[in-house]
Amino acid sequence: YFWHFLKVVHYDIHEIRTMWIKLRKLKMNYNIKEIYISDLKVYIFYINIKSFKLDEILWLPLDKVKKMSSYIFNNDKKRMIGGIMTYLYGIYSIVHNKDIKNFLRDLHYRLNWNYNIYGKPYFSGDIFFNISHSGYFALCAFSRSEVGVDIEIINPKNIEIAYTFFSKEEAMELMKIERNLRAVQFTEIWVRKESFIKAVGAGMNIDLAGFSFESKSDMLWNVIHKINRFSYYIKDINTFAEGYRAAVCCKVN
Numbered sequence: 001y002f003w004h005f006l007k008v009v010h011y012d013i014h015e016i017r018t019m020w021i022k023l024r025k026l027k028m029n030y031n032i033k034e035i036y037i038s039d040l041k042v043y044i045f046y047i048n049i050k051s052f053k054l055d056e057i058l059w060l061p062l063d064k065v066k067k068m069s070s071y072i073f074n075n076d077k078k079r080m081i082g083g084i085m086t087y088l089y090g091i092y093s094i095v096h097n098k099d100i101k102n103f104l105r106d107l108h109y110r111l112n113w114n115y116n117i118y119g120k121p122y123f124s125g126d127i128f129f130n131i132s133h134s135g136y137f138a139l140c141a142f143s144r145s146e147v148g149v150d151i152e153i154i155n156p157k158n159i160e161i162a163y164t165f166f167s168k169e170e171a172m173e174l175m176k177i178e179r180n181l182r183a184v185q186f187t188e189i190w191v192r193k194e195s196f197i198k199a200v201g202a203g204m205n206i207d208l209a210g211f212s213f214e215s216k217s218d219m220l221w222n223v224i225h226k227i228n229r230f231s232y233y234i235k236d237i238n239t240f241a242e243g244y245r246a247a248v249c250c251k252v253n
Contacts, residue, residue, distance in 0.1 A: 082138025120201035148198025
């Protein structure tokens with residue numbers, strides 16, 4: 001998981017400011033989405049990895065990311081780097097953007113870390129974040145509640161795994177849909193499931209077939225589960241680009 005990298009990279013604001021100034025000079029195509037899940041506000045910072053070249057960001061402290069050296073293809077390397085950059089972009093924006101700073105007012109001058117029981121990090125003051133990347137997009141979500149986010153390319157080849165990772169009812173409903181629409185529906189279910197297990201922070205220790213979703217309203221879902229005593233809502237985000245689906249999940253009161 002990406003947070004294994006973050007465990008060894010404890011940037012302070014001066015370091016983040018220096019890196020962010022360099023990133024701004026590259027004029028990369030950063031964007032911010034502000035969404036609500038129930039009464040919770042979530043900021044999603046994202047970037048299209050086509051907007052930078054690997055040789056433009058060699059100054060980033062990637063020597064600590066041993067995993068990167070195992071990647072063969074440049075786009076795989078750029079997706080990982082894109083996740084790092086959206087994280088840096090988010091932290092810098094939180095500190096320097098007045099509206100976001102007020103929203104996350106407990107983020108200290110020095111970034112102090114805590115970890116949940118599964119090793120997932122969050123900031124002191126209960127400021128949570130999560131990272132995802134797929135295809136040409138990398139993104140990082142920040143919230144005052146435990147948050148998980150996932151983005152995936154719609155790929156018809158993935159449908160077969162529905163029988164393994166979806167509940168029997170979900171798989172049967174999926175197969176009732178017209179063949180040309182199944183890949184979209186499969187991806188929408190998949191990103192909801194991924195966003196939930198990432199919000200909980202337990203990774204693949206959670207059985208993907210062991211929970212389901214109940215529609216609350218348009219693009220908002222309640223997670224039906226027995227993993228803990230908390231409630232979780234999921235918001236579909238289908239506006240990144242053609243051919244992608246994404247979802248963000250938060251623990252709600």
